Amino acid sequence: MSIEHITIEIPADTPGCSYRLSYYHFKPDLPDMIGHAPKIFLQAGLHADEQPGTLILHYLLALLDEAEKLGQLQAEFIIMPMVNPIGMAQIQNHHHSGRFDMSTGLNFNRAWPDLALTIINEKPEILDQLQADEQENKKIIIDAISEWIDQQTAITAIEKLRFQIIKQVIKCDVVLDLHCDIQATNHIYIVPQLMPEYQDLADWMGSEVTLTAENSGGGSFDEVWPRLWIDLQRLVPNKPLPSPVLSATLEYRGLIDVEDALNKKDAKNLMGFFIGRGFVNKELEGAPASMPVAVPFDATQIIKAEIAGLISYHVKLGARVQEGDLIANILLLDGENAFRQKMPIYAGTSGIVFSLMLQKYIWKGAMVAKIAGNTSLASRKGVLLEA
Numbered sequence: 157m158s159i160e161h162i163t164i165e166i167p168a169d170t171p172g173c174s175y176r177l178s179y180y181h182f183k184p185d186l187p188d189m190i191g192h193a194p195k196i197f198l199q200a201g202l203h204a205d206e207q208p209g210t211l212i213l214h215y216l217l218a219l220l221d222e223a224e225k226l227g228q229l230q231a232e233f234i235i236m237p238m239v240n241p242i243g244m245a246q247i248q249n250h251h252h253s254g255r256f257d258m259s260t261g262l263n264f265n266r267a268w269p270d271l272a273l274t275i276i277n278e279k280p281e282i283l284d285q286l287q288a289d290e291q292e293n294k295k296i297i298i299d300a301i302s303e304w305i306d307q308q309t310a311i312t313a314i315e316k317l318r319f320q321i322i323k324q325v326i327k328c329d330v331v332l333d334l335h336c337d338i339q340a341t342n343h344i345y346i347v348p349q350l351m352p353e354y355q356d357l358a359d360w361m362g363s364e365v366t367l368t369a370e371n372s373g374g375g376s377f378d379e380v381w382p383r384l385w386i387d388l389q390r391l392v393p394n395k396p397l398p399s400p401v402l403s404a405t406l407e408y409r410g411l412i413d414v415e416d417a418l419n420k421k422d423a424k425n426l427m428g429f430f431i432g433r434g435f436v437n438k439e440l441e442g443a444p445a446s447m448p449v450a451v452p453f454d455a456t457q458i459i460k461a462e463i464a465g466l467i468s469y470h471v472k473l474g475a476r477v478q479e480g481d482l483i484a485n486i487l488l489l490d491g492e493n494a495f496r497q498k499m500p501i502y503a504g505t506s507g508i509v510f511s512l513m514l515q516k517y518i519w520k521g522a523m524v525a526k527i528a529g530n531t532s533l534a535s536r537k538g539v540l541l542e543a
């Protein structure tokens with residue numbers, strides 16, 4: 157057994173600066189029964205201004221240390237509590253901006269490579285090399301992707317960072333990406349093929365809303381890993397390929413929900429999931445409550461402001477609303493009725509209000525609220541995620 161603390165130096169795009177990616181790798185001594193011990197990857201802070209995940213992984217590290225001492229780990233764990241040092245450095249005028257790369261405007265959680273497409277474009281002969289054995293095929297594909305990564309020449313810091321992460325994740329069986337919303341209840345983004353198989357993840361997390369989309373259109377991190385297998389299987393339906401790996405974006409409430417007691421409990425619940433799945437050999441302390449089943453992400457209404465103004469909400473987080481219910485009012489700041497008139501905003505679907513804004517001054521196109529319904533909405537096509 158070993159616990160490695162790995163630090164990788166990433167030169168910045170400008171002279172005189174560099175970043176450090178620092179993470180932990182728990183490697184238990186396990187019999188090599190299935191080709192390799194299961195590998196579990198967790199990261200936090202890909203959107204560098206979303207901090208609850210970092211504190212949750214701090215507490216998870218302590219739980220993993222304890223389990224390791226007692227010889228209970230049945231899987232490898234790779235833990236990156238601060239996966240985006242580039243975003244952590246983006247302080248301007250006393251304000252931290254961690255969602256978009258300031259150099260390029262790229263959302264740190266978009267435009268991750270489409271791995272199936274990459275393999276087909278770069279190494280099309282791979283498909284003919286596939287065998288009748290699932291594990292053999294898994295190895296062929298993963299080796300090909302690892303080889304492709306090694307052949308790439310990363311120029312910028314963000315490219316270097318991404319290749320370091322992909323190199324680790326491509327070999328993993330479980331990939332959990334910890335984020336948070338602005339002001340929200342716990343929720344999950346996951347591909348539909350993984351549900352309801354992993355309802356236990358939603359239960360342990362206490363996910364009020366589990367949203368499924370196979371391809372939400374932006375190349376978000378969590379979709380890359382299962383889609384590799386989903387897309388390849390469609391291309392070669394006659395060859396046995398592994399089922400998609402478990403990968404999900406776990407949204408731990410909102411920006412301000414960084415609290416010791418709360419996040420310690422979140423870590424304990426993640427551990428409960430790992431114990432339940434046999435990745436940690438330990439007695440379970442109780443069982444989680446059953447959370448709602450997954451719903452399609454295109455059934456979520458993202459209400460956007462059609463006018464600038466000051467918003468006052470008429471609903472609380474977690475409220476169950478009916479289509480037509482009053483969600484908020486926007487006080488007009490412009491025009492003939494400025495400062496006198498409010499514009500009401502109504503729910504466009506029935507469901508649970510799971511995300512609201514923190515700031516009260518909003519402008520045209522700004523997000524006002526997200527309502528998770530059950531029925532796909534005609535207006536929700538193409539790119540489902542926000543920028």
Ligand SMILES: [Zn+2]
Nearest residue numbers: 203206335336
């Ligand atoms: Zn995020």
